[in-house]
Amino acid sequence: MSKKSNKELEEIIQQKDKYTNEALQAVVWLLEDRGLLQKDEIVIEGVSNIVEEKVEIKINKEPSFEEFEQPLLYSKSAIQGFTIFFSPFFGAILLMSNLKAQKKQKARNQVLLFVILYTIITYLVLSAFPTMMFLSLAFNVLGSLVLIEYFWNKNLGKNIRYTKKGITKPLLISFLVVLLLVFIQFLPQLMGEQSV
Numbered sequence: 001m002s003k004k005s006n007k008e009l010e011e012i013i014q015q016k017d018k019y020t021n022e023a024l025q026a027v028v029w030l031l032e033d034r035g036l037l038q039k040d041e042i043v044i045e046g047v048s049n050i051v052e053e054k055v056e057i058k059i060n061k062e063p064s065f066e067e068f069e070q071p072l073l074y075s076k077s078a079i080q081g082f083t084i085f086f087s088p089f090f091g092a093i094l095l096m097s098n099l100k101a102q103k104k105q106k107a108r109n110q111v112l113l114f115v116i117l118y119t120i121i122t123y124l125v126l127s128a129f130p131t132m133m134f135l136s137l138a139f140n141v142l143g144s145l146v147l148i149e150y151f152w153n154k155n156l157g158k159n160i161r162y163t164k165k166g167i168t169k170p171l172l173i174s175f176l177v178v179l180l181l182v183f184i185q186f187l188p189q190l191m192g193e194q195s196v
Contacts, residue, residue, distance in 0.1 A: 001026040006036065073098040073162040074170075076152060080144040082167075086174050088115050088122075088143030094170060095147050099155060107155040111147070118143055 001009070001023070012019055012027050019027075074094040083091030092115035099108040122139045129135060152158075 001030055004030075006034065070161050070163045071098075071101055072165050073101060073156070073160075074167065075162075075164045076148050078164075078167045078170075079147055079152070082170065082174065083144035083147060084137070084140045086178065087140060088118055088147065090170075090174050091144055091147050095151060098152075102156060104155050107151065111151050114146070114151070115143075118146070 004012070009027050009030060012023070013031075016024055074097060079091045079094045081091075082094055092111050096108045096111050099105075099111065122136075122143075126132075126136060126139070
């Protein structure tokens with residue numbers, strides 16, 4: 001903004017709907033520094049004749065730090081990895097955590113509903129066919145695409161800037177849950193061997 005002329009700054013103020021509050025705040029500060037702005041109102045001097053034009057702008061006096069801070073979110077690749085290697089349920093939990101951080105409760109509920117329905121459909125389809133690792137993996141890949149390409153892009157934005165959140169804790173929890181499920185699955189066989 002500092003490289004812009006007084007005329008260009010005047011055009012920005014006149015077309016304030018096209019600019020963010022931060023950009024408008026920067027223009028206000030520049031106009032104050034150049035002596036073209038009085039307190040609580042903006043006075044713009046025209047180029048050909050000196051005309052004072054008062055423009056009301058709703059600008060926060062000082063933007064809060066949170067507006068500039070990037071959110072801490074699980075990355076797209078983390079969600080894809082958990083979805084493909086564990087299940088869509090694990091990836092959905094990470095995505096729901098991101099949506100919670102962004103205060104998007106409705107989107108969280110949509111993701112939860114999707115993953116429940118998707119898990120039921122996957123179970124029904126996989127139980128109709130003999131155990132095929134490839135088919136299960138294909139469902140996980142499809143689930144990751146829906147979570148990222150639809151839910152992430154729609155609710156968080158395709159090009160959102162964020163700080164990546166570490167995955168160590170969810171990874172440990174996921175491994176423990178999978179181990180518990182495997183143990184429960186083989187428990188009847190273990191119990192049968194001990195009784196013989």
